[in-house]
Amino acid sequence: MHHKVQPALEHYLGIPGSFITLFILIVGLALFFYIIYKRYLLLKSANPDPRFDSLWRRFYDLIIYGIFQKRQPRYLWIGILHIMIFWGFVVLILRSIALYGLGLKAEFILPFMGGSPGEFYHLFKDILEIIVLFACIAAILRRAISRPARYEFKHGKAHKFHAYLVLGLISFLMVTDIAMDGSGTLLGEKSDYWLPAANSVSYLFNGLGPDTLKTIYLWNYWLHILTLMVFLNYLPLGKHFHIITGIFNVFLSKLKKGSIKPPRWGVENIEELDSLGVDKVEDFTWKHILDFYTCTECGRCTDNCPANIVGRPLSPMEVTLKIRDYAYESNPIFNLKGKADSPDQNLHLIGNVITPDEIWSCTTCGACEEECPVFIEYIDKMVEMRRHLVLMESRFPPEIEKIFRNMEVYDDPWGMGRALRTDWAGDLKIKTITEDSDIDLLYWVGCAGAFDDRCKEVAASLVRVLQESGVTFGILGKEERCCGDFARRTGNEYLFQVLVRKNIEILKKCKVKKILTSCPHCYNTFKNEYPQFGGEFEVIHHSEYIAELIKEGNLKLSKELDKTISYHDPCYLGRHNGLYEAPREILKLITGIKTIELERSRDRSFCCGAGGGRYWMEEYGKRINETRIDEVIEVKPDIITTACPYCLIMLEEGIKAKEEVSGELKALDIIEIVEGTI
Amino acid sequence: MKRNAAVGLFTKPSNLKMNIIVCIKQVTHIYVQWGIDPETNTIDPEGLVYIVNPYDEIAVEEAIRIKEKLNGGEVTLITLGPSRAEMALRLCMAMGADKAIHIFEEAFEDLDPWVTSLALSKVISDLEYDLILFGKQAIDDGMGQVGAYVAESLSLPIVSAVTKLDFSPAGKKTTVQRALEKGDREVVKCPLPAVFTVERSLNKPRYPTFPARKAALTKVIQRTSLKSLGLSWDKGLEGTMIKLIGFSPPKLRPKKILVPDSNLPVHERLDFIMSGGIVDKGSELLEGDPKEIASKVVDLLVQQKIV
Ligand code: SF4
Ligand code: SF4
Numbered sequence: 001m002h003h004k005v006q007p008a009l010e011h012y013l014g015i016p017g018s019f020i021t022l023f024i025l026i027v028g029l030a031l032f033f034y035i036i037y038k039r040y041l042l043l044k045s046a047n048p049d050p051r052f053d054s055l056w057r058r059f060y061d062l063i064i065y066g067i068f069q070k071r072q073p074r075y076l077w078i079g080i081l082h083i084m085i086f087w088g089f090v091v092l093i094l095r096s097i098a099l100y101g102l103g104l105k106a107e108f109i110l111p112f113m114g115g116s117p118g119e120f121y122h123l124f125k126d127i128l129e130i131i132v133l134f135a136c137i138a139a140i141l142r143r144a145i146s147r148p149a150r151y152e153f154k155h156g157k158a159h160k161f162h163a164y165l166v167l168g169l170i171s172f173l174m175v176t177d178i179a180m181d182g183s184g185t186l187l188g189e190k191s192d193y194w195l196p197a198a199n200s201v202s203y204l205f206n207g208l209g210p211d212t213l214k215t216i217y218l219w220n221y222w223l224h225i226l227t228l229m230v231f232l233n234y235l236p237l238g239k240h241f242h243i244i245t246g247i248f249n250v251f252l253s254k255l256k257k258g259s260i261k262p263p264r265w266g267v268e269n270i271e272e273l274d275s276l277g278v279d280k281v282e283d284f285t286w287k288h289i290l291d292f293y294t295c296t297e298c299g300r301c302t303d304n305c306p307a308n309i310v311g312r313p314l315s316p317m318e319v320t321l322k323i324r325d326y327a328y329e330s331n332p333i334f335n336l337k338g339k340a341d342s343p344d345q346n347l348h349l350i351g352n353v354i355t356p357d358e359i360w361s362c363t364t365c366g367a368c369e370e371e372c373p374v375f376i377e378y379i380d381k382m383v384e385m386r387r388h389l390v391l392m393e394s395r396f397p398p399e400i401e402k403i404f405r406n407m408e409v410y411d412d413p414w415g416m417g418r419a420l421r422t423d424w425a426g427d428l429k430i431k432t433i434t435e436d437s438d439i440d441l442l443y444w445v446g447c448a449g450a451f452d453d454r455c456k457e458v459a460a461s462l463v464r465v466l467q468e469s470g471v472t473f474g475i476l477g478k479e480e481r482c483c484g485d486f487a488r489r490t491g492n493e494y495l496f497q498v499l500v501r502k503n504i505e506i507l508k509k510c511k512v513k514k515i516l517t518s519c520p521h522c523y524n525t526f527k528n529e530y531p532q533f534g535g536e537f538e539v540i541h542h543s544e545y546i547a548e549l550i551k552e553g554n555l556k557l558s559k560e561l562d563k564t565i566s567y568h569d570p571c572y573l574g575r576h577n578g579l580y581e582a583p584r585e586i587l588k589l590i591t592g593i594k595t596i597e598l599e600r601s602r603d604r605s606f607c608c609g610a611g612g613g614r615y616w617m618e619e620y621g622k623r624i625n626e627t628r629i630d631e632v633i634e635v636k637p638d639i640i641t642t643a644c645p646y647c648l649i650m651l652e653e654g655i656k657a658k659e660e661v662s663g664e665l666k667a668l669d670i671i672e673i674v675e676g677t678i
Numbered sequence: 679m680k681r682n683a684a685v686g687l688f689t690k691p692s693n694l695k696m697n698i699i700v701c702i703k704q705v706t707h708i709y710v711q712w713g714i715d716p717e718t719n720t721i722d723p724e725g726l727v728y729i730v731n732p733y734d735e736i737a738v739e740e741a742i743r744i745k746e747k748l749n750g751g752e753v754t755l756i757t758l759g760p761s762r763a764e765m766a767l768r769l770c771m772a773m774g775a776d777k778a779i780h781i782f783e784e785a786f787e788d789l790d791p792w793v794t795s796l797a798l799s800k801v802i803s804d805l806e807y808d809l810i811l812f813g814k815q816a817i818d819d820g821m822g823q824v825g826a827y828v829a830e831s832l833s834l835p836i837v838s839a840v841t842k843l844d845f846s847p848a849g850k851k852t853t854v855q856r857a858l859e860k861g862d863r864e865v866v867k868c869p870l871p872a873v874f875t876v877e878r879s880l881n882k883p884r885y886p887t888f889p890a891r892k893a894a895l896t897k898v899i900q901r902t903s904l905k906s907l908g909l910s911w912d913k914g915l916e917g918t919m920i921k922l923i924g925f926s927p928p929k930l931r932p933k934k935i936l937v938p939d940s941n942l943p944v945h946e947r948l949d950f951i952m953s954g955g956i957v958d959k960g961s962e963l964l965e966g967d968p969k970e971i972a973s974k975v976v977d978l979l980v981q982q983k984i985v
Contacts, residue, residue, distance in 0.1 A: 270888075271892055271895075274889065275889070276888055391887060391888035392887055392888065392889065393887065394884060394885045394886070394887045396885075401885050404885060405885075409707065409727050409729050410727055417727060418727075493888075494888050494891065
């Protein structure tokens with residue numbers, strides 16, 4: 001392509017165009033790197049976080065979720081629009097570099113962009129510009145007309161302006177570039193291809209004299225490169241920082257779901273620490289701060305948050321935005337207001353920026369993290385803030401003090417004591433694993449199975465099924481203690497570690513290798529958290545184990561069950577551990593059962609409301625479990641089944657509260673269905 | 679929002695400094711089930727858990743609150759018990775007590791309140807103090823005598839079942855509210871030093887923070903024993919005046935538990951609990967001529983499945 005007009009050779013007030021370009025470039029980039037440097041400083045002041053392990057896995061995620069944006073179409077149409085804009089952007093970066101080059105040096109061409117590859121790229125980018133422009137306009141209209149509720153930021157300054165500004169800037173960049181190409185075409189920049197955008201626009205300019213065309217060309221050129229620089233500098237100031245940080249955030253995402261971060265990475269014994277938890281911005285890890293930078297304000301997290309849906313005062317997006325706003329205000333890029341006026345850098349977040357109510361409302365269900373297109377984490381942050389409240393200030397919902405004390409004294413949240421731990425077993429004749437027994441499989445009953453009346457039935461049912469299949473297994477009996485899930489998730493790390501150490505000691509003493517659990521919370525804690533303390537065991541959930549037994553023919557299901565059944569995915573089995581299939585397989589293997597999926601299922605399953613210690617806390621207003629039962633009622637199954645004792649209790653209570661179904665709809669653990677069909 | 683310091687209402691901040699001694703006991707807390715060891719007539723140790731006697735925990739909390747309020751003084755714990763009693767001392771130190779003295783005695787179960795109080799008085803008489811706090815009673819044996827004996831042997835006034843404490847800013851005098859029967863309260867004045875045994879409603883003990891727990895691990899516990907206190911006591915010595923000869927667990931009675939309907943609004947649930955779950959029986963007055971009434975009565979009897 002031959003350029004007739006050369007911005008680099010133009011003179012303005014005697015200054016050559018190349019100088020002007022250079023000036024814009026240097027000032028713009030200097031400013032940009034200064035802003036990034038400031039943002040980096042805050043990141044650097046934060047706590048450590050090891051995120052450079054499993055590089056292959058990270059590159060894989062980067063390609064799937066970063067480049068191919070796999071999570072975007074979870075919200076179909078806007079997701080497609082986003083992918084269009086994103087890809088347009090990637091391709092158009094080359095064009096931007098080429099334009100700057102052209103401003104510095106006449107006839108500038110990027111390497112490999114001469115000849116037909118250049119021509120082809122030109123065609124490609126011309127088409128993409130139309131697509132991006134179209135997508136931006138669609139996005140603007142959507143925001144303006146249908147106003148999706150999930151974008152609302154209720155407790156802070158509205159950020160809507162930013163969205164419009166950025167969409168406007170992108171559109172403007174497209175328009176100026178197309179106008180440039182359009183006028184260029186008439187000035188004799190002939191392309192090998194018919195360029196849909198450029199050629200169409202050139203019809204508009206038909207009949208204008210060469211001088212006017214040149215002016216149009218140059219004006220659009222300068223506006224374009226200037227806007228580009230403004231755009232670049234604007235990015236780190238608002239939600240569009242994600243254009244830069246998003247890719248990193250995906251690459252650095254948390255790989256081990258289900259485990260809560262230790263109080264300080266690299267510190268094994270918490271007794272070495274003087275302070276635990278998070279109450280200041282720098283108490284977070286650098287990755288968490290990168291999360292704050294990266295949030296796109298898309299509201300998908302909040303849209304799926306059970307606490308938010310039932311009207312609890314928690315919106316994960318707002319947690320991020322409030323902390324981000326505060327972090328930006330207290331770490332200004334240019335301290336124009338002077339020291340005295342700028343907000344206190346050492347403000348306590350809890351109470352001033354985030355309320356304890358928000359922190360305690362989280363069920364640690366992980367719906368937000370599953371949904372976030374840029375992999376922003378919430379559970380660790382919530383738990384870290386709880387750690388501060390519990391361990392440093394002894395402030396927590398009064399109901400759970402009793403539970404903490406119970407776990408400390410009796411080793412279980414119910415406060416029943418180890419003496420009663422085996423009562424559920426009745427006359428089932430279960431072997432107890434001791435130091436010198438050689439039983440390979442340990443059935444870890446869990447506190448719910450041992451103490452809650454309803455869950456005792458489930459534990460007994462599992463035992464009968466195991467006995468029926470001829471499996472050799474044992475329990476720890478009175479030596480079993482709470483696994484600590486609840487203690488950790490309510491921020492009582494101290495108590496958690498005490499329990500973990502005791503449990504690991506006894507498990508090692510009894511040479512336990514394989515643990516079967518019926519509670520996804522025990523399952524998750526053993527699988528993902530005990531290794532942090534040197535407790536490596538093979539852990540298997542009863543749904544997996546039973547599915548195996550059936551498939552291998554060790555367990556014969558001879559009866560039919562003519563019922564419609566829905567399966568409720570427990571968060572700690574599904575989202576946190578990716579175990580979606582086993583329970584569904586079991587249902588498929590039973591003759592007569594008709595299964596029907598709930599509207600929210602698998603990785604979009606809706607929490608029962610018990611996770612994160614919420615089981616033990618008062619719930620005010622609308623209840624999460626009743627909301628879930630409403631969803632169950634919609635698909636009208638005869639039985640709602642699940643594979644978690646807490647879910648079971650919550651679902652059952654939800655059913656009791658609904659007169660219309662109470663007595664008809666039944667909640668059962670998957671194992672009870674299995675036992676019923678033997 | 680800090681933990682409310684509703685207790686110990688000081689009219690004026692003063693430069694009073696108080697040294698407070700709190701005597702605590704580690705008790706065995708048995709839940710529903712246990713067995714009796716036929717040889718010793720005591721509870722079978724398997725399945726026992728040890729806790730700080732809850733009344734004593736309240737005494738410790740009160741002492742710490744007084745210290746925090748006055749910004750001075752010291753809280754010293756004393757306990758008599760076997761080596762595991764150290765756990766109880768550490769826990770109370772995590773709450774904020776400064777020092778502890780452990781009168782070490784493995785066979786402490788066999789001591790009667792009189793011997794215990796002699797030992798405590800011996801230790802206390804070497805210390806400086808303005809106030810001695812006890813829990814009203816230990817939940818395991820429920821005797822509630824030691825506080826009184828200690829007051830007696832140190833010739834100090836004693837106020838039992840304290841539900842509220844006030845200090846006069848001028849000197850070492852207190853106004854004390856104590857519990858009588860059925861929720862009645864009486865207010866008494868008492869000079870210091872004195873012995874108070876505290877009631878459950880006095881305060882709500884704190885849940886120790888992590889730094890406090892950590893600090894408690896390094897605090898010094900001074901150890902002594904009955905022997906070194908000059909109480910050469912061994913099993914069966916006449917020092918012990920009462921001896922346990924039998925023990926019987928309660929008969930299990932079906933428990934009636936009040937459970938308010940969880941769907942009721944909070945205030946109604948509260949009303950329900952406060953009223954002890956009394957529900958209006960709801961009676962109906964039958965009207966009409968005798969014949970009608972008679973048939974209504976019959977209907978009612980049928981309806982209620984009485985006939
Ligand atoms: S983990 Fe669940 S409850 Fe907590 S913020 Fe995320 S979506 Fe909401
Ligand atoms: S955290 Fe993620 S899902 Fe939530 S608003 Fe931010 S970018 Fe969207």
